[in-house]
Amino acid sequence: MRPILMKGHERPLTFLKYNREGDLLFSCAKDHNPTVWFADNGERLGTYRGHNGAVWSCDISRDSTMLLTGSADQTAKLWDVQTGTPLYTFNFDSPARSVDFAVGEKLAVITTDPFMGLTSAIHIKHIATDPDDQTGESVLILKGPQGRINRAVWGPLNRTIVSAGEDAVVRIWDSETGKLLRESDKEDGHKKPITSLSKSTDGSHFLTGSLDKSAKLWDIRTLKLIKTYATERPVNAVAMSPLLNHVVLGGGQDASSVTTTDHRAGKFEAKFYDKILTEEIGGVKGHFGPINALAFNPDGKSFSSGGEDGYVRLHHFDPDYFNIKL
Amino acid sequence: MVMAAEQPSKMRWGELEEDDGEDLDFLLPPKQVVGPDANGIKKVVEYKFNEEGNKVKITTTTRTRKLAHARLSKRAVERRSWPKFGDAVHEDVGARLTMISTEEILLERPRAPGTKQDENKVSGDPLAQMGKGGAVLMLCRTCGKKGDHWTSRCPYKDLAQPSESFIDKPLPSDTTTAAAAAAGATKGAYVPPSMRGGGGANSERTGTDMRRRNDENSVRVTNLSEDTREPDLLELFRPFGAVSRVYVAIDQKSGMSRGFGFVNFVTREDAERAINKLNGYGYDSLILRVEWAAPRAN
Numbered sequence: 001m002r003p004i005l006m007k008g009h010e011r012p013l014t015f016l017k018y019n020r021e022g023d024l025l026f027s028c029a030k031d032h033n034p035t036v037w038f039a040d041n042g043e044r045l046g047t048y049r050g051h052n053g054a055v056w057s058c059d060i061s062r063d064s065t066m067l068l069t070g071s072a073d074q075t076a077k078l079w080d081v082q083t084g085t086p087l088y089t090f091n092f093d094s095p096a097r098s099v100d101f102a103v104g105e106k107l108a109v110i111t112t113d114p115f116m117g118l119t120s121a122i123h124i125k126h127i128a129t130d131p132d133d134q135t136g137e138s139v140l141i142l143k144g145p146q147g148r149i150n151r152a153v154w155g156p157l158n159r160t161i162v163s164a165g166e167d168a169v170v171r172i173w174d175s176e177t178g179k180l181l182r183e184s185d186k187e188d189g190h191k192k193p194i195t196s197l198s199k200s201t202d203g204s205h206f207l208t209g210s211l212d213k214s215a216k217l218w219d220i221r222t223l224k225l226i227k228t229y230a231t232e233r234p235v236n237a238v239a240m241s242p243l244l245n246h247v248v249l250g251g252g253q254d255a256s257s258v259t260t261t262d263h264r265a266g267k268f269e270a271k272f273y274d275k276i277l278t279e280e281i282g283g284v285k286g287h288f289g290p291i292n293a294l295a296f297n298p299d300g301k302s303f304s305s306g307g308e309d310g311y312v313r314l315h316h317f318d319p320d321y322f323n324i325k326l
Numbered sequence: 327m328v329m330a331a332e333q334p335s336k337m338r339w340g341e342l343e344e345d346d347g348e349d350l351d352f353l354l355p356p357k358q359v360v361g362p363d364a365n366g367i368k369k370v371v372e373y374k375f376n377e378e379g380n381k382v383k384i385t386t387t388t389r390t391r392k393l394a395h396a397r398l399s400k401r402a403v404e405r406r407s408w409p410k411f412g413d414a415v416h417e418d419v420g421a422r423l424t425m426i427s428t429e430e431i432l433l434e435r436p437r438a439p440g441t442k443q444d445e446n447k448v449s450g451d452p453l454a455q456m457g458k459g460g461a462v463l464m465l466c467r468t469c470g471k472k473g474d475h476w477t478s479r480c481p482y483k484d485l486a487q488p489s490e491s492f493i494d495k496p497l498p499s500d501t502t503t504a505a506a507a508a509a510g511a512t513k514g515a516y517v518p519p520s521m522r523g524g525g526g527a528n529s530e531r532t533g534t535d536m537r538r539r540n541d542e543n544s545v546r547v548t549n550l551s552e553d554t555r556e557p558d559l560l561e562l563f564r565p566f567g568a569v570s571r572v573y574v575a576i577d578q579k580s581g582m583s584r585g586f587g588f589v590n591f592v593t594r595e596d597a598e599r600a601i602n603k604l605n606g607y608g609y610d611s612l613i614l615r616v617e618w619a620a621p622r623a624n
Contacts, residue, residue, distance in 0.1 A: 001432070005425045008413075023402035033413060038406070042424040045405075047412030064401070084411040272433065282433040313427075321433060 001321075003286060004042035006312040008035045013306025015057040016295035019064040024081075025295070025304055026067065027312050030054035034069050036081070039297060039304075042314050048079045050086045057151075059101045059108070066127075068108055070096035076110045078131060087131035094118050098151045101127070102158040107139065107175075109161055111149040120149045122163055124175060140178050145171065151197035153206070155220055162220060164194040164208050172223055188225040190216065195235060195251075201242040201298070209235030215249050217275070229278050233267040237293050243300025244322070245275040250291030250305055270294060270305050279326055286313050354381065366390040543570075543597040544619035548586040550574065551610035555583070562609065563589045567596025588619055 011030035018025055018039060025039040033047040034055050053073030060067055060081065067079040072095040078087040090096070094115030101108050108127050114120045122142040128134040147166030155162055160181065161173045168191060170184040184190075192212035199206045205226060209215045211234040217227040229249060237250040252268040268290055269283035289308030296303045302316040354373040361368040370386040398406070410417070417423065547559065556572045563569055574587035591597035597618075605616040 001430070003427045003431055005427055006423060007425070008423050021399050021402045023398060023405060035412075035414075037424075044410070044414045044417065044423055045408060046410055046414045049412050064405070082405075082408055082411075269434075280436045282435045284431060284433055286427070286429075286431055315431070318433075324433070 001315055001318045004314040004316075006037055006042050006044070006314060007310065008037070008044055008047070008312070009033075009310050011054070012289070012308040012310060013293050013312060014055065016293040016304055016306050016312065017058055017060055018295055018297050018304075019060045020062050020298060021064065022298040024060070024064060025312075025314070026058050026060055027293075027306060028055040028058050028069065029306070029310070032071075032073075034058055034067070034079075036067075037312070037314075039302070039314070042312075046084045048077075048084050048086070050077060050079075050089075051075070053095070056095070056097045057099050059099050061101055061105045066105065068099045068101060068110075068127075070099040070110055072096075074112075074115075076125075078127070078134065088134040088136075090123075090125060090136050092123070094120075097149060098153075100153045102154045102175075104158070107154075107158065109152050109154060109175075111152045111163070111165075113148050119143055120145060120147065120165070122149060122152050122161060122173070124161070140175070142173050142178050144180065145169065147193070150193070150195055153197060153199055156203055160220075162197065162206060164197045166193040168193055168210065168212070170194065170197075170208060170218060170223065172220075182223040184218070184223060184225070188216075190214065192234075196238045198238045198240055198294075200240050207238045207240055207247055209238035209249060209251070211235070215247065215273075217247070227275070227278050229273045231271060234290075237291055237305070239294040239296045239303065240275070241296055241300050241303075242298055246281065247273050247275050248294050248296070248303060249273065250294045252287075252290030252308075268307065270303075274326055277326060281324060281326065284315060287311065362390055543591040543594045545589045545591065545597050545601055546586065546617055546619040547589060547604075548615045548617075549612050550583060550585050550587055550614070551612050552583045552585065554587070554610060556587070559587055559589060562604070563591075563600055566591070566600040566603065568592040 006027075009027065009029035009031050013027060013029045015028040016025065023039055024045070025037045026034060027037065028034045032051045032053060032055065033049055034051070035047045036045045037043065038045055048067065048069065051069065051071040051073055052075075053071050055069050055071045058067060058069040065081055066087070067081050068076060069079065070076045074092045074095055076090040076092070076096040076099055078089075079085065080087055090110065092110075092112045095113045096110050097113050098111040099108060105127055108125050110123045110125060112118075112121050112123065120143070123138045124140040124142075126135070126137070126139050142161070142163075145163065145165055145167050149163050149165035151165070152161055152163040154160070154175070155172060159175055161175045162170065163173065164170045169189060171180060172182040173179065174181055190208065190210035190212050192210050194208050194210045196209040197206055199220070204220060205217055206220050207215055207217050213231050213234055215229040215231070215235050215238050216225055217229075218225060229247060231249055231251070233251045233253065235249050235251040239248045239250075241247070248270050250270045268287040269285045270291055271283050272281040273279065274281055284305075287305065287307035287309055288311075291305050291307050293306035294303065302314065304312055304314045306312045354375075357373075358371040359368065360371070366389050368388050368390060370388070372384045372386070374382050374384060376382045409415075545563075550559075554574060556574050559574060560569060560572045563572070568591065569589060570592050571590035572587065573589075575584040576582070577584050589597075589600070591600065601616050601618065604614055607614045607616070
């Protein structure tokens with residue numbers, strides 16, 4: 001396959017997200033402008049101007065009209081997808097890290113980093129149907145985990161929130177009462193900070209990637225460890241194929257140690273693993289730095305990766321990918 | 327004046343060409359288009375007259391690739407026509423934000439399908455090899471293996487080294503004469519064999535001695551497989567005793583083994599034991615024939 005290289009960002013990529021139909025790809029980077037691309041040919045549709053810091057993550061509403069972004073400028077913004085105009089700004093006292101719409105887009109979860117004596121927190125916000133009625137009040141604030149919360153997503157039926165972060169513990173919270181329901185234990189859990197978390201398409205299980213060079217597959221209801229994928233690199237990004245039983249892990253050495261070693265030793269490939277057998281299927285090379293973001297097109301026929309090198313690489317699979325045998 | 331003169335001549339030249347084409351084009355078979363087939367390969371067959379007026383058949387094969395087989399929803403089609411916004415509005419034509427990779431990127435399999443995972447541990451992990459100390463630099467001079475061990479730690483060291491020297495050894499009887507002859511040639515004077523190598527009275531005896539030593543305790547091995555090389559033979563025969571020479575006949579032209587070889591033992595007893603044991607021994611799916619080498623006809 002010949003990937004499409006998209007050089008719209010001037011700084012390392014942080015997050016990638018497709019809309020539901022898979023025709024738009026949203027990219028966030030440490031420069032201040034989240035960007036939307038056509039997912040088939042990689043043409044740039046527009047940028048969302050208004051943030052004043054690195055943008056850490058984004059989420060797109062099911063009908064592809066509303067975009068939510070979380071940024072290091074201590075805000076999260078709602079945008080009109082079509083025109084790029086900001087609709088509302090949520091202000092926080094510390095950088096916003098992860099954002100996720102609940103099913104139905106009535107609620108959103110936004111995490112904030114520990115900052116200037118403040119601890120990290122998970123905020124649940126009400127999202128109004130009409131942006132003019134939008135308020136910034138939190139429905140619920142969850143606190144407790146030490147260190148940054150790198151990702152928080154909604155569980156089944158919006159009843160729970162799954163969070164993971166620097167303390168290497170995966171937690172499931174009750175989204176109504178704010179009670180901590182489950183925690184991954186020391187034995188099964190990751191040994192180092194969890195960098196990424198990705199839900200399966202049906203929302204029944206999720207995958208976490210960690211700097212301990214492994215990725216783990218969990219049941220979203222019981223928090224039972226299903227599988228562990230061992231690799232030789234710190235995992236920065238994970239994605240699950242919606243079509244085949246494949247998981248993709250992206251990562252590589254820490255950006256700070258890249259220059260000290262040979263580029264071949266960097267392991268900047270996206271590695272494909274069989275979801276069930278946990279065996280490696282193959283690697284897709286290309287980035288000149290660690291992979292920070294991965295996303296699968298909802299049709300499962302293409303995927304994109306975003307790297308520390310500032311490039312988004314959009315890969316449309318060759319036909320033979322779909323009948324790979326181990 | 328100049329303009330006027332140029333104009334008509336240009337016109338005429340152009341017209342001529344066009345007329346020529348028009349006159350003859352109907353003589354050509356029509357253009358054929360085949361495909362595109364399942365692989366997106368399309369063939370276009372055209373006929374043309376070249377400069378000399380000969381008919382030329384031009385076949386153009388093109389491959390069309392679809393980037394994505396996207397069945398777009400109504401809304402996605404609508405979104406396609408959305409106007410650009412943000413920085414994308416003032417995009418430079420030369421900005422080339424989106425490029426198709428010039429490099430073909432494949433999903434690289436860590437190992438051949440159907441093989442075991444253990445092999446992957448060694449071959450598929452460059453970092454582990456790097457850890458072992460410069461995988462690329464590590465080239466064994468003894469056995470030629472790359473990235474496995476250093477020359478000094480070669481497990482085949484004791485095996486390969488002697489065989490190498492032994493290969494050289496059978497030659498001296500021939501090479502010394504050749505070298506001496508060459509030396510003689512450079513001196514410009516012919517030195518008879520009896521006078522060579524500080525010859526003298528016993529020179530003739532040394533000559534036969536050489537011959538004798540080569541034939542002595544020499545075992546002929548036939549029905550060797552083509553893959554068998556001297557180190558393999560050495561490995562096979564060494565358990566029976568000290569081996570002084572191994573030789574496998576190689577076809578000069580093809581470089582293939584001719585299927586027989588010689589092994590010289592230091593003692594006759596060892597040779598005898600080897601013959602007893604290895605004659606009829608199955609080696610590389612062939613049954614070896616091991617016997618005393620017959621002395622040369624001359």
